[in-house]
Amino acid sequence: xxxxxxxxxxxxxxxxxxxxxxxxxxxxxxxxxxxxxxxxxxxxxxxxxxxxxxxxxxxxxxxxxxxxxxxxxxxxxxxxxxxxxxxxxxxxxxxxxxxxxxxxxxxxxxxxxxxxxxxxxxxxxxxxxxxxxxxxxxxxxxxxxxxxxxxxxxxxxxxxxxxxxxxxxxxxxxxxxxxxxxxxxxxxxxxxxxxxxxxxxxxxxxxxxxxxxxxxxxxxxxxxxxxxxxxxxxxxxxxxxxxxxxxx
Amino acid sequence: xxxxxxxxxxxxxxxxxxxxxxxxxxxxxxxxxxxxxxxxxxxxxxxxxxxxxxxxxxxxxxxxxxxxxxxxxxxxxxxxxxxxxxxxxxxxxxxxxxxxxxxxxxxxxxxxxxxxxxxxxxxxxxxxxxxxxxxxxxxxxxxxxxxxxxxxxxxxxxxxxxxxxxxxxxxxxxxxxxxxxxxxxxxxxxxxxxxxxxxxxxxxxxxxxxxxxxxxxxxxxxxxxxxxxxxxxxxxxxxxxxxxxxxxxxxxxxxxxxxxxxxxxxxxxxxxxxxxxxxxxxxxxxxxxxxxxxxxxxxxxxxxxxxxxxxxxxxxxxxxxxxxxxxxxxxxxxxxxxxxxxxxxxxxxxxxxxxxxxxxxxxxxxxxxxxxxxxxxxxxxxxxxxxxxxxxx
Numbered sequence: 001x002x003x004x005x006x007x008x009x010x011x012x013x014x015x016x017x018x019x020x021x022x023x024x025x026x027x028x029x030x031x032x033x034x035x036x037x038x039x040x041x042x043x044x045x046x047x048x049x050x051x052x053x054x055x056x057x058x059x060x061x062x063x064x065x066x067x068x069x070x071x072x073x074x075x076x077x078x079x080x081x082x083x084x085x086x087x088x089x090x091x092x093x094x095x096x097x098x099x100x101x102x103x104x105x106x107x108x109x110x111x112x113x114x115x116x117x118x119x120x121x122x123x124x125x126x127x128x129x130x131x132x133x134x135x136x137x138x139x140x141x142x143x144x145x146x147x148x149x150x151x152x153x154x155x156x157x158x159x160x161x162x163x164x165x166x167x168x169x170x171x172x173x174x175x176x177x178x179x180x181x182x183x184x185x186x187x188x189x190x191x192x193x194x195x196x197x198x199x200x201x202x203x204x205x206x207x208x209x210x211x212x213x214x215x216x217x218x219x220x221x222x223x224x225x226x227x228x229x230x231x232x233x234x235x236x237x238x239x240x241x242x243x244x245x246x247x248x
Numbered sequence: 249x250x251x252x253x254x255x256x257x258x259x260x261x262x263x264x265x266x267x268x269x270x271x272x273x274x275x276x277x278x279x280x281x282x283x284x285x286x287x288x289x290x291x292x293x294x295x296x297x298x299x300x301x302x303x304x305x306x307x308x309x310x311x312x313x314x315x316x317x318x319x320x321x322x323x324x325x326x327x328x329x330x331x332x333x334x335x336x337x338x339x340x341x342x343x344x345x346x347x348x349x350x351x352x353x354x355x356x357x358x359x360x361x362x363x364x365x366x367x368x369x370x371x372x373x374x375x376x377x378x379x380x381x382x383x384x385x386x387x388x389x390x391x392x393x394x395x396x397x398x399x400x401x402x403x404x405x406x407x408x409x410x411x412x413x414x415x416x417x418x419x420x421x422x423x424x425x426x427x428x429x430x431x432x433x434x435x436x437x438x439x440x441x442x443x444x445x446x447x448x449x450x451x452x453x454x455x456x457x458x459x460x461x462x463x464x465x466x467x468x469x470x471x472x473x474x475x476x477x478x479x480x481x482x483x484x485x486x487x488x489x490x491x492x493x494x495x496x497x498x499x500x501x502x503x504x505x506x507x508x509x510x511x512x513x514x515x516x517x518x519x520x521x522x523x524x525x526x527x528x529x530x531x532x533x534x535x536x537x538x539x540x541x542x543x544x545x546x547x548x549x550x551x552x553x554x555x556x557x558x559x560x561x562x563x564x565x566x567x568x569x570x571x572x573x574x575x576x577x578x579x580x581x582x583x584x585x586x587x588x589x590x591x592x593x594x595x596x597x598x599x600x601x602x603x604x605x606x607x608x609x610x611x612x613x614x615x616x617x618x619x620x621x622x623x624x625x626x627x628x629x630x631x632x633x634x635x636x637x638x639x640x641x
Contacts, residue, residue: 078465
């Protein structure tokens, strides 16, 4: 489970002054649920995930991830999350296998357990063909599959996805989407950041629209449509962020 | 396995798979050293008599015989005009023209000038002239001795006062002066420069490629990540330094004629000298590793890291250079010089090569290196804990 309470993150920028990247966000996502964070670029989605994964420390507020407090138990939080972002973030001079094993070891896996999990991800994500190839030599889709393998190798109960399909072709995007759906089926708590409405429509059980670091609305897609009186999710979103032109 | 060791193992694997790192940090120091030694060996042989060519306006006399005996190549020219033409066209270095009855005049003690034609702007001409002057001095000395003997005069009567050299060598060493002067400087320098490329990749490069965040999301403590990267960088710096040393070892053991003047006694390093060098080098290399890591952690990207490291390299270069000439001053006798990083390492290495290691100097040098490395690691770890530093790109 993921639960945030009044989460705040302010930065001081030399040009912009005080930047309120996340400003009092409270959300709750449950096991077996895909919770969507919908927002434009710079809305605060990535900062939210960085806070939840303890890369950044909140200015105020707190959050619990898989039952652990992000401030008091950051190491336990990190043990229980998997993070996949826009960037495939692979080490180009390691092979796919070395890359996955390296992260497995960093997550404390070793011996038979590591081998078992490695075999599992290779089988599940069909990595056989390029498992011994250097990551630099992989296609974007293959890189994305290795990245997924790295994310789930330690079988975390909570998964964060930060625009995981950005820059991918239709086939590669489909692989990622199916994988995220599988996560829900296996009872994982999934936080899914995106600005692509079709992905939200297809994947998310509940959605929070975030804008300028503030949650503008939260609920199922159907609830959001009903509350706004719009039939199209895109128009719902634009209305919520105050960008809908020609609206009645 | 300990997380820091895991990070180090991965870093080293990546470093050694990078062709640039293999070339710049492992192969190049040895190759550059061999090339440099070959060049210096060649240069040092240029002034030798056997490498001199002297043109002579066709004649034969005792000086020419002496030059030939010293393996100077003598080439005959028909006359002065032809000799001058050859000098102007760069085909001759030096042309000598003797008076016809040179040997007789010398024997009678009569003045007999030798015309020497050369281009004063050409070093080769000056070197050939030096060779000729050297043999002429010997010829004159023989003649002077013959005259003195004929008059029953002791040659010491001409120069009753003279200096007698009584060398008191401190330390015993079979290491050549050349090695003593160059080795400390180059070994220290390569310890730093070998790490430049990998250092800019190790944190700044990871920020740029967005792999750092993936690493920070693992449960591994940031101190462990910083330490792993520090150990990997230090290993590369040390490797680079050893590679430079290997270049010298290969040159000295090869016994190739070109290196003969540089290594008259072979390598001449004893086990104790090598051990002392490694002992002194390790803290210095650790200091460089921590310094480079801190710069890389602070930089936004590889370009920024490289330009900062370029500036810092002067801080290493200048004391290393000064270590090469400190023997011309009395500064080396001051204990506080042992607290100046890089300079102290360079000096202690030099003393070790000279066979006059000073215990206090070694201890102070090692202690300074250890303290500076610890400070450097502390700064690097501190930077690893500052989110605004790690997340800025």
